[in-house]
Amino acid sequence: xxxxxxxxxxxxxxxxxxxxxxxxxxxxxxxxxxxxxxxxxxxxxxxxxxxxxxxxxxxxxxxxxxxxxxxxxxxxxxxxxxxxxxxxxxxxxxxxxxxxxxxxxxxxxxxxxxxxxxxxxxxxxxxxxxx
Amino acid sequence: xxxxxxxxxxxxxxxxxxxxxxxxxxxxxxxxxxxxxxxxxxxxxxxxxxxxxxxxxxxxxxxxxxxxxxxxxxxxxxxxxxxxxxxxxxxxxxxxxxxxxxxxxxxxxxxxxxxxxxxxxxxxxxxxxxxxxxxxxxxxxxxxxxxxxxxxxxxxxxxxxxxxxxxxxxxxxxxxxxxxxxxxxxxxxxxxxxxxxxxxxxxxxxxxxxxxxxxxxxxxxxxxxxxxxxxxxxxxxxxxxxxxxxxxxxxxxxxxxxxxx
Numbered sequence: 001x002x003x004x005x006x007x008x009x010x011x012x013x014x015x016x017x018x019x020x021x022x023x024x025x026x027x028x029x030x031x032x033x034x035x036x037x038x039x040x041x042x043x044x045x046x047x048x049x050x051x052x053x054x055x056x057x058x059x060x061x062x063x064x065x066x067x068x069x070x071x072x073x074x075x076x077x078x079x080x081x082x083x084x085x086x087x088x089x090x091x092x093x094x095x096x097x098x099x100x101x102x103x104x105x106x107x108x109x110x111x112x113x114x115x116x117x118x119x120x121x122x123x124x125x126x127x128x129x130x131x
Numbered sequence: 132x133x134x135x136x137x138x139x140x141x142x143x144x145x146x147x148x149x150x151x152x153x154x155x156x157x158x159x160x161x162x163x164x165x166x167x168x169x170x171x172x173x174x175x176x177x178x179x180x181x182x183x184x185x186x187x188x189x190x191x192x193x194x195x196x197x198x199x200x201x202x203x204x205x206x207x208x209x210x211x212x213x214x215x216x217x218x219x220x221x222x223x224x225x226x227x228x229x230x231x232x233x234x235x236x237x238x239x240x241x242x243x244x245x246x247x248x249x250x251x252x253x254x255x256x257x258x259x260x261x262x263x264x265x266x267x268x269x270x271x272x273x274x275x276x277x278x279x280x281x282x283x284x285x286x287x288x289x290x291x292x293x294x295x296x297x298x299x300x301x302x303x304x305x306x307x308x309x310x311x312x313x314x315x316x317x318x319x320x321x322x323x324x325x326x327x328x329x330x331x332x333x334x335x336x337x338x339x340x341x342x343x344x345x346x347x348x349x350x351x352x353x354x355x356x357x358x359x360x361x362x363x364x365x366x367x368x369x370x371x372x373x374x375x376x377x378x379x380x381x382x383x384x385x386x387x388x389x390x391x392x
Contacts, residue, residue, distance in 0.1 A: 007354040009308075014355050016307045022298035050356050054265050058273050062282050064297050098297040099285040106287065 015059055018051050021072065022065035024090040031081035036072075045072050064094065159194070166191065 002010070020026050035041050050056055052066055060066065071077045080086045166187060173184060277283050282297060294300065304310055 004354070011355045013309050013312075016299075016304075016309050019299055020304055023296075023300070023304070024298075025301075026298075026304070047356070054263070058269065061277060061280060062298050063277060064283070094297060095285075098283070099289065101284045102287050102289070 014048065015051075018048050018069060019060060019062045019065045021068045022062045024068075024087040024094065027068065027072075027081050027090075028084055028087035031078065031087075036078040036081060042078075045069065049073075159191075159198075162187075162191065 030036055048069060051060065051069065057063070057066070166184075169184065169187075281295060285297075286293075286295065289295065299307075
């Protein structure tokens with residue numbers, strides 16, 4: 001039986017570890033060293049699924065890790081992670097997805113700005129003429 | 132046909148008797164005619180055999196009486212037969228009624244079964260929804276937390292080359308709790324709980340937990356699910372061979388929950 005202190009430390013370390021799974025490079029690291037083939041590790045990944053529960057999930061800063069954790073339950077995914085190209089692709093897509101919302105916002109702002117431009121142009125001309 | 136054969140009818144079934152009765156009228160007629168002729172003859176002749184006539188007459192009366200009795204019995208049987216037919220019709224009607232009711236009952240049962248099934252499904256989904264219900268305030272708080280730290284949405288001024296990422300970077304990982312534990316020179320035993328080193332006082336003070344989310348935010352009940360080390364795992368990053376390039380875990384105050392809490 002572990003003490004409360006030990007349990008809390010375990011909580012913190014598991015929290016950190018599960019969030020590291022959001023990093024595709026780390027996943028590649030794990031795959032290349034064969035961790036993803038070990039049965040105990042696979043069982044541990046299954047155990048970590050408790051982070052999906054709301055009372056635990058609220059501590060996650062990087063929620064992408066949950067998606068990665070779900071994918072890691074599949075053997076096919078674990079096998080593919082050995083490939084550096086694969087993880088590079090995942091990294092790229094992840095970044096693009098990450099930027100999706102901000103891109104949408106900038107596009108929206110641009111559209112708004114374009115709408116307002118025709119209204120702002122005449123006054124400068126008027127001033128120049130006055131001068 | 133002698134009197135004997137006529138007398139033996141009482142042994143047979145009514146039908147037989149009736150059948151014979153059908154023959155009787157012809158026989159009667161024949162006998163009656165014979166008798167009348169005999170009587171006519173005897174009128175003319177001085178009754179040479181009176182005994183025979185009386186006998187025959189008596190026999191005739193007797194047969195007539197029997198005939199009447201049998202007719203009555205036949206009538207009664209006819210009545211009974213009619214009643215039986217009526218009752219049979221009734222029975223048929225009731226049978227069809229019962230079958231009708233049976234069909235309706237089956238239909239009703241089917242409808243009820245469907246309704247009950249759907250109600251159960253609905254209850255299941257209500258249960259599920261109730262289980263997953265979270266206060267909107269918490270959701271908003273969480274949404275703010277993960278957005279403000281740019282964990283799920285890239286900062287608006289992000290350009291390629293910016294080191295920020297939607298996942299913990301190398302640096303963050305190394306500066307975390309697990310990272311520091313993996314760098315311990317005395318950490319040679321694989322598989323021991325991370326807390327052991329801390330408890331044994333082998334970690335420098337700076338690494339004792341001081342992050343806001345860990346000390347005050349975590350309610351006492353919020354501990355990881357007990358797993359009793361079934362999977363006999365060796366957490367990667369705790370092996371000596373991985374010390375140099377181990378990407379350890381991050382817990383600056385920015386990594387796990389906290390900022391705006």
